[in-house]
Amino acid sequence: MSPEARLGAESTVQLAGLTKRFGRNTALDDVTLTIGPGEVFGYLGPNGAGKTTTIRLLMGMLRPTSGTASVLGLDAWRQSRDVHRAVGYVPGEPALYDRLTGHQHVAYCSHLRHRDDGQWAAEVAARLDLDLGKPARTLSRGNRQKLAVVLAVMSRPRLLVLDEPTSGIDPLVQQVFHSILREHTADGGSALFSSHVLGEVERVADRIGVVRAGKLVAVERLQDLAARSLHRVRARFAGEVPAAGFAAVPGVRDLLVDGRTLSCNAPQSALDALLKLVSAGEVEDFECSEAPLEEMFLSYYGLDPAGSAAASPSESVAGTAAHHAG
Numbered sequence: 001m002s003p004e005a006r007l008g009a010e011s012t013v014q015l016a017g018l019t020k021r022f023g024r025n026t027a028l029d030d031v032t033l034t035i036g037p038g039e040v041f042g043y044l045g046p047n048g049a050g051k052t053t054t055i056r057l058l059m060g061m062l063r064p065t066s067g068t069a070s071v072l073g074l075d076a077w078r079q080s081r082d083v084h085r086a087v088g089y090v091p092g093e094p095a096l097y098d099r100l101t102g103h104q105h106v107a108y109c110s111h112l113r114h115r116d117d118g119q120w121a122a123e124v125a126a127r128l129d130l131d132l133g134k135p136a137r138t139l140s141r142g143n144r145q146k147l148a149v150v151l152a153v154m155s156r157p158r159l160l161v162l163d164e165p166t167s168g169i170d171p172l173v174q175q176v177f178h179s180i181l182r183e184h185t186a187d188g189g190s191a192l193f194s195s196h197v198l199g200e201v202e203r204v205a206d207r208i209g210v211v212r213a214g215k216l217v218a219v220e221r222l223q224d225l226a227a228r229s230l231h232r233v234r235a236r237f238a239g240e241v242p243a244a245g246f247a248a249v250p251g252v253r254d255l256l257v258d259g260r261t262l263s264c265n266a267p268q269s270a271l272d273a274l275l276k277l278v279s280a281g282e283v284e285d286f287e288c289s290e291a292p293l294e295e296m297f298l299s300y301y302g303l304d305p306a307g308s309a310a311a312s313p314s315e316s317v318a319g320t321a322a323h324h325a326g
């Protein structure tokens with residue numbers, strides 16, 4: 001069976017009990033995760049958490065101590081050559097040939113893959129505002145990053161593995177990169193996108209996972225997280241304060257009446273009912289703001305932003321949804 005035919009049949013990424021020890025140090029501990037076609041998975045964690053180790057296992061650059069990593073149905077370690085052919089990879093520190101220009105890098109990668117991807121590469125480079133005529137040694141950090149992105153996406157791979165790909169890239173170009181990623185997933189492609197912060201991946205990720213000290217401690221659909229997010233609502237009334245009406249709306253919590261000002265926290269699902277109550281009264285001032293997603297996510301899983309895990313998941317912001325990973 002040809003590699004392409006073999007690739008067609010399987011899910012994109014499957015990690016099963018994946019563990020990697022370096023001597024006594026367990027860099028990755030029993031990680032199980034599936035990434036499906038068309039999905040962008042945001043892989044988050046602080047320095048030294050195990051993100052790069054996961055990616056290197058996935059790319060067949062490291063041999064697992066136990067467990068397995070498979071990519072498009074291929075064993076990442078035993079079939080690493082086929083994996084490399086099928087995956088577009090942007091490493092944290094792109095390895096480029098100093099003397100070669102962008103065009104020469106593109107030609108070299110086309111040659112390695114026995115296909116001509118020059119036209120699409122030139123198009124992606126133009127969108128990222130990257131000059132392919134310059135030798136790599138003259139490129140700034142951000143432009144090196146852009147060239148690595150061009151080389152990763154040019155063959156239109158089924159899977160992109162991106163190790164902090166936008167860390168040196170300015171916000172406007174990040175948006176272009178996000179739209180390239182969306183086109184990739186619209187065509188059924190998948191991506192594993194690692195980052196230190198949720199902000200970097202929240203616009204493009206379908207799911208996010210957090211790795212801490214080698215363990216996958218949380219996996220969540222961004223859509224579900226957003227639906228559970230709490231909004232701070234505050235309204236000042238000229239006339240009667242509809243406190244009883246507010247209290248009766250499911251999900252409303254921390255209700256407080258201070259003179260003619262009413263405030264509470266409410267899930268997204270309660271906002272429509274609250275707005276109708278507010279608009280039925282005589283309003284002098286109104287405010288509704290969403291808690292930052294990162295704060296919510298970390299708080300829900302009892303994780304502090306600095307990286308250490310607290311004793312138990314906090315119930316205060318996230319209601320009753322269960323902790324799940326997979």
Ligand SMILES: Nc1ncnc2c1ncn2[C@@H]1O[C@H](COP(=O)(O)OP(=O)(O)OP(=O)(O)O)[C@@H](O)[C@H]1O
Nearest residue numbers: 022025026027045046047048049050051052053054
């Ligand atoms: N080749 C190696 N030999 C020994 N220990 C290693 C090796 N590679 C990684 N480690 C250790 O494994 C752990 C996880 O490192 P890893 O590079 O995967 O983290 P990371 O999440 O990618 O961090 P960063 O965001 O800083 O890149 C760390 O404790 C690191 O010191």
